Amino acid sequence: MIQLTDVHKAFGSNRVLRGVNLTIPKGTSMVIIGGSGTGKSVALKCVLGLVRPDSGTITVDGLNVEKGDRDAFLAKFGMLFQGGALFDSLPVWQNVAFRLLRGSLKRPKDEAREIAIEKLRRVGLKPDVADKYPAELSGGMQKRVGLARAIAAEPEIIFFDEPTTGLDPIMSGVINELIREIVVEMGATAMTITHDMTSVRAIADNVAMLHDGVIKWTGPVAQMDDSGDPYLDQFIHGRAEGPIEAVR
Amino acid sequence: MNITSPLAAVGRQVLAMLALIGQVSIYAAQTVSHLLRPPFYGREFLHALVQIGWLSLPVVGMTTLFTGGALALQIYAGGARFNAEAVVPSIVAIGMVRELGPVLGGLMVAARVASSIAAEIGTMKVTEQIDALVTLSTHPMKYLTLPRVLAATLAVPVLVGVGDVIGIMGGYLVGITRLDFNAATYMKNTIDFLETFDVVSGLIKGAAFGFIVALMGCFYGMNSGRGAQGVGRATKSAVVAASVLIFAANYLLTELFFSA
Numbered sequence: 001m002i003q004l005t006d007v008h009k010a011f012g013s014n015r016v017l018r019g020v021n022l023t024i025p026k027g028t029s030m031v032i033i034g035g036s037g038t039g040k041s042v043a044l045k046c047v048l049g050l051v052r053p054d055s056g057t058i059t060v061d062g063l064n065v066e067k068g069d070r071d072a073f074l075a076k077f078g079m080l081f082q083g084g085a086l087f088d089s090l091p092v093w094q095n096v097a098f099r100l101l102r103g104s105l106k107r108p109k110d111e112a113r114e115i116a117i118e119k120l121r122r123v124g125l126k127p128d129v130a131d132k133y134p135a136e137l138s139g140g141m142q143k144r145v146g147l148a149r150a151i152a153a154e155p156e157i158i159f160f161d162e163p164t165t166g167l168d169p170i171m172s173g174v175i176n177e178l179i180r181e182i183v184v185e186m187g188a189t190a191m192t193i194t195h196d197m198t199s200v201r202a203i204a205d206n207v208a209m210l211h212d213g214v215i216k217w218t219g220p221v222a223q224m225d226d227s228g229d230p231y232l233d234q235f236i237h238g239r240a241e242g243p244i245e246a247v248r
Numbered sequence: 249m250n251i252t253s254p255l256a257a258v259g260r261q262v263l264a265m266l267a268l269i270g271q272v273s274i275y276a277a278q279t280v281s282h283l284l285r286p287p288f289y290g291r292e293f294l295h296a297l298v299q300i301g302w303l304s305l306p307v308v309g310m311t312t313l314f315t316g317g318a319l320a321l322q323i324y325a326g327g328a329r330f331n332a333e334a335v336v337p338s339i340v341a342i343g344m345v346r347e348l349g350p351v352l353g354g355l356m357v358a359a360r361v362a363s364s365i366a367a368e369i370g371t372m373k374v375t376e377q378i379d380a381l382v383t384l385s386t387h388p389m390k391y392l393t394l395p396r397v398l399a400a401t402l403a404v405p406v407l408v409g410v411g412d413v414i415g416i417m418g419g420y421l422v423g424i425t426r427l428d429f430n431a432a433t434y435m436k437n438t439i440d441f442l443e444t445f446d447v448v449s450g451l452i453k454g455a456a457f458g459f460i461v462a463l464m465g466c467f468y469g470m471n472s473g474r475g476a477q478g479v480g481r482a483t484k485s486a487v488v489a490a491s492v493l494i495f496a497a498n499y500l501l502t503e504l505f506f507s508a
Binding site: 088 | 287289371372375376377379380382383384385386
């Protein structure tokens with residue numbers, strides 16, 4: 001279980017998170033929605049320890065993320081970054097097997113390559129992609145390689161940062177389906193941030209709406225359309241009028 | 249405008265400079281401390297060694313070759329004013345190994361390597377590859393900074409050594425073809441005049457310059473701003489800082505090694 005309690009974070013005078021409270025039960029898929037610049041990525045990076053919150057606590061399975069063995073903590077996580085964040089200098093298979101080629105999860109090179117090719121197959125990519133470099137792939141293929149890397153070490157928790165941004169609707173559908181399948185199949189806890197309402201409906205068990213640095217609404221995806229929350233209603237229907245200012 | 253405004257502006261610049269010196273010092277100390285703590289990424293170190301050392305050889309070689317030749321011509325012309333043309337081999341040799349080999353080698357590596365490291369790491373930062381490294385349980389300083397800094401610290405002295413030889417060779421070629429020196433005499437004067445510490449001091453300077461170059465490339469890359477402009481600024485700052493620090497370190501080391 002991931003729990004954020006009264007998390008605050010400011011960058012200079014810009015108070016991005018103003019007391020975020022959120023619980024993500026183990027084995028469920030939580031999607032955080034909200035406008036651009038509302039702090040969704042910052043919240044996610046706070047959980048991973050990439051950004052240090054100014055105050056508040058974040059626990060994963062009851063353990064404070066700022067304490068304990070950092071390597072063991074990070075070994076629980078897989079993450080798909082918005083732009084893929086693949087390492088340009090490494091071929092695709094070494095990107096996917098990065099964690100398996102070094103550190104505590106290190107495996108023999110041949111075994112790591114086999115696992116990488118299996119994970120590439122799992123996300124719908126042929127083995128011949130393995131020896132290509134990221135720059136040789138399309139945006140959709142890079143996202144799938146990023147997804148393969150996120151699941152390569154079979155993590156307990158997977159984060160998806162804008163998984164369908166920049167993709168065409170068909171490729172977005174493919175990625176959404178893959179994410180859902182993988183999360184269900186692995187029984188992993190998932191946290192996704194997105195603007196894409198199609199993704200929300202495809203991926204989420206639960207939804208949280210982040211606005212103005214706080215969670216405005218959270219609940220099961222099935223209740224999202226009847227929430228009665230004016231912020232959520234405006235966001236999911238894409239209206240210009242409502243409590244969320246269109247010009248920010 | 250308030251009369252104290254210019255002073256306040258100068259004060260802000262001084263404080264910013266002091267803060268930068270502090271940040272670089274902490275970064276350098278952290279880099280060195282990682283040398284003593286596993287894991288060590290050998291493959292990245294070897295890759296950096298090839299990129300920084302082997303691939304810089306042509307540019308360092310060409311620079312020192314032409315500089316050695318020009319130096320011979322200048323010393324000959326200057327020496328002729330008081331009938332001291334015979335000092336050309338000795339002064340070319342000592343000038344190359346003590347000063348020009350290390351400084352020019354360091355500057356050429358700064359131009360080639362500091363810019364490349366800063367641009368690469370800066371791009372990795374803005375495309376979230378550094379964050380990705382962290383989530384993959386890999387410390388960016390161990391994986392990116394330490395291998396490059398160590399490789400440069402070891403490779404630049406070798407480049408300087410090769411540059412010294414090529415530079416002296418440049419002076420030799422000009423000496424025997426343009427200035428009518430006897431080849432054997434030129435070589436004998438060169439070898440007889442040089443002392444071991446002349447060469448060793450240059451190599452120590454090379455190690456210091458290599459450390460500075462890679463450290464500046466990594467530091468500015470890791471602290472790069474967003475977007476193409478941020479990476480461009482980081483690249484420029486890395487080269488400028490590395491070049492200025494090379495001159496400063498050169499003076500301090502020369503003072504240390506050779507002041508009476």
